[in-house]
Amino acid sequence: MNEIVIKGVVGSWAVDPEDITYRLKNMDGDVLVPIDSIGGSVIAGIAIYNAFKEYNKGKITFRIMGVAASISSYIVLSGDSIEAYDNTTYMIHNASLPVQGDHHKLRKVADIAEGLSSIIAKAYASKTGLSEDEIKKLMDSETFYFGGEMKEAGFIDELLTTESNVTKAEAVAVSLEHLKACNNDVREHESDLSFEAIAKLLPQKVIINQVENKVVDLSAQQKRSRDLDILTEGTNL
Template identity: 30%
Template sequence: MTERSGKNRYWGKLTPPKSKAEFFDAITMPAPAGEGTVATIRLYGPIDSWGGWWGISASDVSDVLDALPESVTQIILRINSPGGEVFEAMSILNMLRAHKAAVLGVVDGLAASAGSVIAVGCDETVMSPGTTMMIHSPSSIAWGNAAEMRKTADILDGIEESIIEIYRDKAGESAWGELLSAETWFTAQKAVESGLADRVAVVKDAGETATAGADDEDPADPLEGDDVEDMYQSARAHLGLRPIGASASPKPPSSPEPGEPNRKENVVDHDAFKAGIRERLGMTDANASEEQITAALDETLTEQADTPAAPTASIPAGTQLIEDNVLTQMRADAAAGREAREQQISDRRDGIIADAMKTGRISAASAPNFRAMLDADETAAAKVIDSLAPNAVHVEEVGHSDTLTSADDSLYGSIFPTAKEA
């Protein structure tokens, strides 16, 4: 069942009340026998250390108990709660146990999680017809290294044992560990059969509604008008760690009924969360208030918003960006240019050798050596070749020239003219 309604239930979609009396109160009336007084306290809502309309805190309960008349000898504690913070529940239970009045716990709707701990711990526990009780293992949220998480797990194990002691004192020995691990839901009759409740019955209220301590409130209700909005804005800022006046609306705790997320006990969530925020903000004061932490977070967020974006990397002067395909083509062109240049150098050196042979400075046999000298040091080799005397080496074979004729050949030719000459 997931419907959230009823005069005294203010988690979920309903508008938060302006007064604690609208969902958490106590009334008193004379006992039937005429001796002493019976007080009824309604615990309708989540159990939460924040108090206010976020839930019922140990401080809220202590205020109501302190305001009860001295004549009270019996307290009827009416419960309809999804549970909440286990330490707050233990504190509430122990305050009720420490009170001189006997405490009758009456489950009016749901006594789940930490709410079941309070119900079972009363002097007598009554399940109203059609009601439900749920028990489960405690849970928490943790962050940190493996050692820190193992430490949290050890803490949870210890808290579970403390919860089992409450159930064991009421119902005796049972497989409590397995029942808690399985998250066990009991009908009214099953709760009685398990020993967690004493009977199923309808218990009448103590009388007409009247809020304990209400007459002491200032006629100009401090929870009216602008102060109410300030209180709600402050609560939003604390819960969401946003600046007061943030646009996001508060999200009250959700019910753990079937089909909805289960709001189970937060063992070390509040203090650990504050410590984690302080550490990230660099705050060294372990006693810093929530307002100081919120202010520091606001300042940090403002500084981050004012910090200019990192400049875009600039290209150094004289540097050009080119595409990959252009770079590839440029490399190919450079290779072709180098090849053409090398061919020009080779042709020039071949020309030097050819000219030296033509002018009779070097012979064909020595040409390769001089060519190698040019490859090694063209300037020095060219100077050596130029220093050689021209015509020192025959460059044409005798008897094969068309231009040069010896004296013997001339005499022979005059005596025996060739056929062409005849």
């Protein structure tokens, strides 16, 4: 069986969507995807999700080896089935974008992040059978699932047993520490976030018009800001 391992932070500098897309194009047959990832770039995660969704040469099985959190918990939903060991963790929360700026820019970014969270919530709801409102409340609370809780909630299809005696509290504590490091990593590599990239990578069939408009509007605002900076540099104010 073909295998693609996802381990570490999701992003072009680590778990690269272009690499995964290339490998899938050169595969034929079923694919096993062992995953141990705390999350990472929303943009890269959406690209990876779409790459797996487009694969039509066999079935894709995700196997959670340690943790599937944040955008990685969305990525695994692109498979035909999801397995997880009983000592692993799954976490869902709202999308966030590593953006700096004034209150106008941040307000628009918040709208985009909310739209991205809505798209992700639809996938969670489809998998679990819960309503989108129920899922959004769980995302608002940054909800962790451990072991059998993942199966009970409907996020995975098969629970694999181990002899581990790791507790949920221990697993969540480790995940939170890794999440802090992951967020710092994303901020370092995506400080100059491209909103055109977000518009390009959103699944076209489920794009929320409001989100798409916000992306276009914010991109135009960024261009106006750059033009103003250039003009200002040419003055003696």
